[in-house]
Amino acid sequence: MKKTLKPGETPATWDPEALWGKVLRYSETMLSRKEIPWEQAFWSSLLLEHLARAALANVHPTLLAETGKAGWSSQLHALGLPIKESKFSPRSISVSEVFNRLKELFADFTPEDAAFCSAHMNLRNTEVHTGEAAYDDRPPDTWQPKFYKSCTVLLATMGLELKDILTPDEVAVAEQLIAADSDKSSAAVKGDVEAHKKVWQGKPADERANLVQAANAWATKQTGHRVxxxxxxxxxxxxxxxxxxxxxxxxxxxxxxxxxxxxxAFECVACDLKISGLSRLVAVELGNRFSSKSEFYPEDYYATEDPDWGAFEEDNNEPF
Known part of the structure; x- marks a missing residue:
């Protein structure tokens, strides 16, 4: 049979390569915002949405076109065909519908992945459209493990990997966070915390006060990251x-x-709680990355003689 009407060039609206370009842009911005957690979370939501749309458009751009009451003009636009509708503006499906379609198309993109992605988008909408600071109570360890896991699955649908959007150092961290989040046995640590909390609350008030004072003296910034x-x-x-x-x-x-x-690892000398392993720390929201900071006079830092000069003390209390 002869085709008398052939699809034209895919418009940038739903072109998977154009969407991928925005993924790379948002990834670069997200990685540059490590020291401002709420900004990093916000840019991660933009990355995630465009990655999901790129993955769906990679199957076919028309999957992103809205139909329903809007008619099928958007589908024609996605096919690169002329539109007769006056004052036409292409309409995309909602991001929640994007996740629903990906869930149906790719078995590895689980309902749990789709649920996390939708929740992450809801936070972004709250941040953008309301007076609520949606990300202020969302430290990195509450979203990064599932975020990176979802990205891994979506990238795989296009034959890509985390290394295609992250630096090598961030890939190494992301893989550890994904593994930690998948360790279901780590949930048992919450029972340990509750047990120590019960014992702590049973101690006399004066004993607790003395232990808190001792803990404050012990937990100096030179020996670890204070929490x-x-x-x-x-x-x-x-x-x-x-x-x-x-x-x-x-x-x-x-x-x-x-x-x-x-x-x-984590240690508290007041109640004797100790936790080892990233997966267990993530389970009790102690898995956030932190940094140490050292300051030097330029003339000493770049000096070639006497490498054992005295620098300023370390400060390990700069959360990411």
Whole structure:
């Protein structure tokens, strides 16, 4: 049979390559916002939506076109065909419908993945359309593991990997976060926290006050990253392993070195709670990355002699 009408060029509206270009743009911005958690979460939502739309458009651009009451003009537009409708404006399906269609098309994109993605979009809508600061109570460890897992699945539908949107250092961290989140046995740590909390609450008030004071003295910034204990609320410490290269900047005429760490252990001397392993730390919201900071005078930092000069003390309390 002869085709008398052939599809034209896919418009940028739903072109998978155009959508992919925006994924790369938003990924770069997201990675540059590590020191401002709410901004990083916001840009991650833009990345995720365009990655999902790119994955669906990669099957066929018409899958992104709205139909229903709007008619089928948007589908014609997606096919690159002429539109006779006056004052035409192409309409896309909602992002929630994008996730629903991806769930139907790709078995690896599970209902749990779709649910997380929709929830992440809802937070973005709240941030953009209301006075509520939706991301202020969403530290990275509450969304990054499932975010990176969803990205991994969506990228795979296009023959791509995390390395195509992240730096090598971030890929290494993302893979650890995904593995930690998939460790279902880590949920047992919540029982440990509740047990220590019960014992703590049973102690006399004066004993608790003395223990809190001792914990505050112990949990100095030179020995680890300070956090509040999830069981007793005392100052406690998270320890971690360095990830990535040291970042060197010049700030206020001082050379500043920052090293990022991924948490690996926690200890509280007030209630004796100890937690080991990233997956267990993530389960009790202690899995956020942190950084150490060291400051140097430029003349000392770049000096070639006497490498053992005295620098400023470390400060390991810069959350990401």
């Amino acid at each position: 509040d204990c999830p069981a007793c609320g005392s100052r406690s410490l998270v320890f971690g392993e360095p990830v990535g290269a040291i970042d060197v900047t010049l700030e206020d005429n001082m050379v500043v070195e920052r090293q990022e760490y991924l948490p690996s």
